[in-house]
Amino acid sequence: MSKRARQMALMGFVSGALQDVARNRENRRLEEADARKEARLAAIRSEERRQDFAQRRELTQYEFGERRAMAAEELAGRMAVADMEIKSRERISAADNKSRERAASIGARPARDTAAKLETYIDDAGKSYTVNTNDPASVRQFMELSGRVNLRPDYASRATNPYGANPAVPTMVPQSAAAGPARISSPTELASLPSGTRFVAPDGSLRVKP
Structure with missing residues (x-):
């Protein structure tokens, strides 16, 4: 093989090697870009999940607070109704006692009133x-x-x-x-x-x- 042919072959080899290096660098750059993109997407998804969890927790706490307040109001209402029923029964019982005492007093009056x-x-x-x-x-x-x-x-x-x-x-x-x-x-x-x-x-x- 002549010297010129060897030079041409060497130049072709070097050119191919340089192209391979450049292609590999471009591929790595694209892969790194994709990796960064995936990392950003993963971070976004993580933040969305965190916010969604926080919102759900806040909503759950709010609902729990509302239910607890409603339960407290219902309990207070029942206690008030029970207290009213007790007082009403006490008044009725007191009135019945007075009626019985009055009837007993009238029944116990001596017959001398009529005589x-x-x-x-x-x-x-x-x-x-x-x-x-x-x-x-x-x-x-x-x-x-x-x-x-x-x-x-x-x-x-x-x-x-x-x-x-x-x-x-x-x-x-x-x-x-x-x-x-x-x-x-x-x-x-x-x-x-x-x-x-x-x-x-x-x-x-x-x-x-x-």
Whole structure:
């Protein structure tokens, strides 16, 4: 082989080697660029995951706080309702106790209250008549009867008073003419009037005691 041929062959070898070196460098540069790109993408994905996790955690904490607040409000509401029910039951129980005490008190009252309202009168034949001075109908009936029959208090039947003392005997007080007719509201007042005395009955009519 001639010298020129050897030089050409050497130059071709060197040129090929330089091209290979340049190609390898370009490939490494591209690979490094791709590696940096992947690293940046990985960093971006990592940051996105971190932010997403932080947002999810914040949202979870918020939801947990909201649920806890709602549970606290619901518990407070239930406690308030329970307290109202307890107070209402206490008021009802107190009212029931007062009603029972009142009923027991009324039931325990002695029979002397009823006996004290009754008065007994007799006519000239000895027949007895009983009137309830607290009953307007009984008083009116007695007034009508006293206009037809001469009645006087039956003191013998009142010998024993349930209160422990005998009732006072009505005093016969003459009626003053200037004062006008007396207004009678009970059989006792009527019995205390002398015969022939004018009086005003409970119904407002003017009468004369027989």
